[in-house]
Amino acid sequence: AERxxxxxxxxxxxKITADADGQPSGILGDLLGEIARSQQWQLKPVQCDWAYCLQLLQAGEIDLLPDVAYTEQRALQLDFHETPALYSxxxxxxxxxxxxxxIEQLxxxxxxxxxxxxxxxxxxRWSTESGIAVQLSTVRSMPEAFALLSAGQAEVVAANHYFGQAQRNKYNxxxxNVIFQPSRLFYATKKGYNQDLLTVxxxxxAQWQSNASSPYYQVLQRWGTNTPQRQVPQYVWLILAMLSSLLLLALAGAWWLKRQVSDKTRHLQVSEDRLNTILNSVDAHIYIKDIKGRYQYVNRKVAQLFGCEPAEAVGRxxxxxxxxxxxxxIQQNDQKVLQLGERLVEEEYNTSLDGEQSHTFLSVKLPLRDNRGHIYALCGISTDITxxxxxxxxxxxxxxxxVLTGLPNRRMxxxxxxxxxxxxxxxxxxxQGALxxxxxDHFKDLNDxxxxxxxxxxxxxVAQRLQTHLRKVDTLARLGGDEFVVLLTDLHPxxxxxxxxxxxIGEKIVQLLAEPFELQERPYTISASVGVAMFSDGCNSDELLQRADLAMYDAKDRGRNGVRFFNQQMQADVSSRADIVNGxxxxxxxxxxxxxxxxxxxxxxxxxGAEVLIRWQHPTEGMIAPAHFIPVxxxxxxxxxxxxxVLQQSCHQLAEWARWPETANWYLAVNISARQLHSSGFVAEVSKVLQDSGARPQCLVLEITESQLLQDIDSVIAKMQQLTALGVRFSLDDFGTGYSSLSYLKRLPLRQLKIDRSFVRDILTDPNDKAIIKTILALGQSLELAVIAEGVETDDQYQKLLQLGxxxxxxxxFGKPESLDVFMKNCK
Ligand SMILES: Nc1nc2c(ncn2[C@@H]2O[C@@H]3COP(=O)(O)O[C@H]4[C@@H](O)[C@H](n5cnc6c(=O)[nH]c(N)nc65)O[C@@H]4COP(=O)(O)O[C@H]3[C@H]2O)c(=O)[nH]1
Known part of the structure; x- marks a missing residue:
């Protein structure tokens, strides 16, 4: 059966057209006719324009379409034979x-x-990839296109060269000379259908193209294409193909590059924006300077510091x-980075050009190097640490x-x-150094x-005065309270x-401070005691301070308002005092x-009666006199x-004496210390001791000294009055050595004044002492107080005292202080 x-x-x-009967004609039409005849195919032509023909083929409405250029795209939907029917x-x-x-002129x-x-x-595709805009206008057939062009409706037409060659003159x-896209032309069938046609x-x-007298070449001749398909030499095709590929490649490359550049540019811009946002929002001054110290980049913080826009700082x-x-x-630091190529971390204290603003920066600077390792700039990050x-x-x-004086403190x-x-x-x-x-002196009194x-x-x-008179090299410091020290470190070796x-210097300080100050617009006079300790071998700073302190106390002990140097005796005193306290x-x-x-x-x-005097029977030191341990x-x-x-023992003794007629009226004079007198429980304590012992209060004499009366006199008087009410008597010891004031002497409930033994000692030789004793005796008489002279050592002294009344x-x-036994024996 016919196919x-x-x-x-x-x-x-x-290439293809229809003859008067509508049968395929043209090169590819005739060629198909020849094949059909040899195969007894019956050709049923379907007239269509190109695009429609393609659609029909893909839809399977037609079996075969001549004149189809091979493209990979088309190969997805169509089947092709192998040997091209024509090259175009x-x-x-x-x-x-x-x-x-x-082509660019399109x-x-x-x-x-x-x-x-x-x-x-x-x-x-070319227009998209090259970026050259071309207005493409489609037509349904090539004759239509040529007609439109010749009618001036368009400027250019793209055609296969077979058609163009044949028709261009007709359309004028x-x-x-722009040729492109060499292509191979085939008969095509719908993919998977009519493979038999393609095989044939x-x-x-294949047969005919290798035979010059075959129907293939006859058809070509018939259609005036004397040029057999291979008439265009192979190399032209090759060159054309290469050129075209190159052009395509170049265009694609250009397009790709352009895209890359624009992508990169866009990315760079994004990165730069991002980086700027970061650099401008950090709390640091960031900059880049070239090797000549000119700013190449500054972030916003630097620009703010400079008072200009970032761009204005560049180049300066x-x-x-x-x-x-x-x-x-700054330049010096920059040079270190640029010349040594090392990272630098330095504090920079920078003052603005007008001198009005100063900031301290912690600057970190690092060199920037190019690909070859050469330093071309530095990058700095400076943090304001003002x-x-x-x-x-x-x-x-x-x-x-x-805080008070602004002087260095103890620690410093x-x-x-x-x-x-x-x-x-x-x-x-x-x-040599000295402290x-x-x-x-008596600063507490001022405070009070x-x-x-x-x-x-x-x-x-005081701080101000001392400071103005001391040299800069000397350190004047306040230790606290009213204590100051001066450290001298450059004395002669x-x-x-x-x-x-x-x-x-110590004397000068004493003199300086003795001059009146002004407080509340009135002159105020004070004095100072100064202790000096010289630097010496093996003495550390703590010991030195202690030594100066001891010397100062010694100055105080010696009447204040003076200078004392530390000596070893002071040290010995201190350690013996410590021993006493422990003992x-x-x-x-x-x-x-x-x-x-x-x-x-x-x-x-x-x-x-008798005065009770304490002794310390030390296990190793022997008998210790009260002068050694009472002050401690x-x-x-x-x-x-x-x-x-002492009070308890004395009262017990009084109670014991009370039992015997010959001693029943004897009294005991007991020394009372300042601390005892000023303690709040003193009255209660004395009355309890009296009560517990059963001693008669009238036989108890409490000896107090003038110095104990200096402080809190009213309270002392009150206590004395309470005890006097009980019957206890008071004697004022060491009278004449202090500064007794008649006014309070009158207020004190005293029974006795005790003439200090220093006056008695010189009563025979010193008319002053004699006069003092006379006065004390007269005073006692007028205040109705008994007067006792202590320290009577000789008969002459005794006689003189008797004579004075x-x-x-x-x-x-009359008798030294003795143990009770000896005392009692002596009294018999
Ligand atoms: N050169 C000389 N000295 C004479 C003579 N007659 C007496 N003395 C000494 O003079 C001191 C008199 O005692 P004071 O003035 O109260 O001075 C006392 C008193 O202030 C204190 N004291 C003694 N016992 C006590 C006590 O139990 N309690 C308190 N708080 N102090 C006491 O110790 C100080 C010294 O006492 P003592 O060494 O016993 O020294 C006694 C005594 O031995 C004399 O003719 N010539």
């Missing part, structure tokens, strides 16, 4: 008057193309923004300076002292009387000379105290317990 083959036919002479290429044809030498022109043709697809068109066509074409150097000293320093520095300064000020001077001492110990031949300890605000004012004035100098702790518990009794006599009556016990507070014990006596002349 019916439905063939699509469209107008594209000379595309060419551009122009309307009269339009010239075209290169820009802005309207180009007619056959719808769904390879030309349309090629030019569309010009063939440009392939066989025929630091001397445009900072004063000369600052910019010189506030931090101020805080540090404040903290330092608080930690090392005294001790640190300096430590360094100075250590330095001196390392370099023994270096300058002067200054304490204001005028208040702390006045006290503070005085301390400030010779110890003699340096001690003289330190002494002079006293055990003494009471271990019953190491004993009482001695010294007789007191009444003129014409003999012994009337006073200052250590141990006197209270000791005093209570003294009635009562105590002294070695």
């Amino acid at each position: 019916e083959v439905v063939v699509g036919v469209y107008q594209n002479a000379p 290429w595309s060419q551009l044809y122009t309307a009269p008057g339009v010239s075209l030498n290169s 820009a802005g022109k309207t180009v007619l193309v056959l719808q769904d043709s390879v030309q349309q697809h090629y030019l569309q 068109l010009t063939q440009s 066509i392939e066989t025929r074409l 150097r630091d001397d445009a923004f900072f004063d000369a000293a600052s910019s010189a320093n 506030e931090l520095k101020q805080h540090q300064q404040e903290i330092h000020q608080l930690a090392f300076y005294d 001077v001790l640190e300096r002292l430590k360094h100075a001492v250590e330095f001196k110990q390392r370099q023994t031949d270096s300058a 002067l300890f200054i304490d204001l 009387s005028l208040g702390h605000a006045m006290g503070d004012q005085l301390l400030q004035q 010779d110890i003699e000379l340096s001690s003289q100098k330190a002494s002079l 006293l702790r055990l003494a009471l518990a271990q019953q190491q105290f004993v009482l001695h009794f010294q007789p007191q006599l009444q003129r014409d009556a003999g012994v009337v 016990a006073e200052s250590s507070g141990q006197i209270q317990a000791i005093g209570r014990w 003294c009635q009562q006596f105590q002294g070695y002349y």
Whole structure:
């Protein structure tokens, strides 16, 4: 049976067209006719325009379509035989008057193309990839396109060269030399259908193309294409293909590059924006300077500091923004980075050009290197640490300076002292040093009387006065309260000379502070005691301070308002005092105290009583006199317990004496310390002891000294009155040595004045002492007080006292302080 083959036919002479009967004609039509005849196929032509033909083929409406250029796209839907039926290429044809030498000149022109043709697809892709806008206008057939072009409706038409060659003269068109897209033309079938047709066509074409007298070449001749398909030499095709590929590649490359560049540019811009946002929002000054110190980049923070826009800073150097000293320093740091190529971290103190603003920066600078490692710039990050520095300064000020006077404080001077001492110990031949300890005399009285605000004012004035008179190298510091020290570190290496100098400075300080100050617009006079300790071998700073302190106390002990140098005796005193304090702790518990009794006599009556005097029977040191331990016990507070014990023992003794007629009226004079007298429970304590012992209060005489009355006199008087009410008597010891005032003497419920033994001692030789004794006796008479003279050692003294009218006596002349047994024996 005949094979019916439905063939699509469209107008594209000379390749394909329909003859008068509608049968396929043209090169490919005739060729198909020849094959059909040889195969007894019955061709059923379907007239269609190109695009429609393609649609019909894809839809399976037609079996075979001639003149289909191979493309990969089409190969997805269509099947092709292997040997091309024809080789062709595309060419551009122009309307009269339009010239075209290169494909780029298509820009802005309207180009007619056959719808769904390879030309349309090629030019569309080229336009997109090259970025050259071409207006493509599609037509249904090539004759239509040529007609439109010749009618001036368009400027260019893209056609396969077979059609163009054959028709251009008819339409009066010009063939440009722009050729493109070499293509191979085939008969095509719908994918998967009519493979048999293609097999036959392939066989025929392969046979015929290798035979010059075959129907293939006859058909070609018939259609005026004398040029057999291979007439265009192979190499032209190759070149054309290469050129075209190259062009495509170049265009694709250009397009790709352009895209890359624009992508990169866009990315760069995004990155730069992002980076700028970060750089401008961080709290640091970030900049880049070239090797000549010119800013290449500054972030917003730097621009704010410079008071300009970031762009305005670029190209300028630091001397445009900072004063000369600052910019010189910055430049020096920059050079270190640029020349040594090292990272630098430095504090920079920069002052603005007008000198009005100063900031401290912590700057980190690093070199920037190119690919070859050459430094071409530096990058700096500077953080403003001005506030931090101020805080540090404040903290330092608080930690090392005294708030009231602004002087270095204890901590600072001790640190300096430590360094100075250590330095001196390392370099023994270096300058000598000394520490002067200054304490204001009776500063507490000022505080108590005028208040702390006045006290503070005085301390400030003292600090100021001392500071203005001391040299810069000397450290004046306030230790606290009214204590100041001066550290001298550059004295002459010779110890003699340096001690003289330190002494002079100490004296000068005493003099300076003795001059009146002004408080509440009134002159105020104060004095100071100064202790001096010279740097010496093996003495550390703490010991030195202690030594100066001891010396100062010694100056106080010696009447204040003077200078004392530390000596080893002071040290010995201190350690012996420590021994005493420790020993006293055990003494009471271990019953190491004993009482001695010294007789007191009444003129014409003999012994009337005794003074009780304590002794310390030390287990190793032997008998210790009260002068050695009573003052220590006073200052250590141990006197209270000791005093209570003395009182208890005395009262027991009185109670014991009360049992015997010859001693029943004897009294005992007991020394009362200041601490005892001022303690709040003193009255209760005495009355309890009296009660417990059963002693008669009238026989108890409490000896107090004038100095104990200086403080809190009203309360002392009240206590004395309460005890007097019980019957207890009071005697004022050491009378005449202090500054008794008649006014309070009258208010005190005293029974007796005791003439100090220093007056008695010289009564025969010193008319003054004699006059004093006379006065005391007269005073006693007028105040109705008994007067007893103590320290009577000789008969001459006794006679003189009798002569002056003294009635009562105590002294070695009558009897030394002895144990109770000895005392009692002596009295018999
Ligand atoms: N050169 C000389 N000295 C004479 C003579 N007659 C007496 N004395 C000494 O003079 C001191 C008199 O005691 P005081 O002035 O109360 O001075 C006492 C008193 O202030 C204190 N004291 C003694 N016992 C006690 C006590 O139990 N309690 C308190 N708080 N102090 C006491 O110790 C001080 C010294 O006492 P003592 O060493 O016993 O020294 C005694 C005594 O031995 C004399 O003719 N020539």
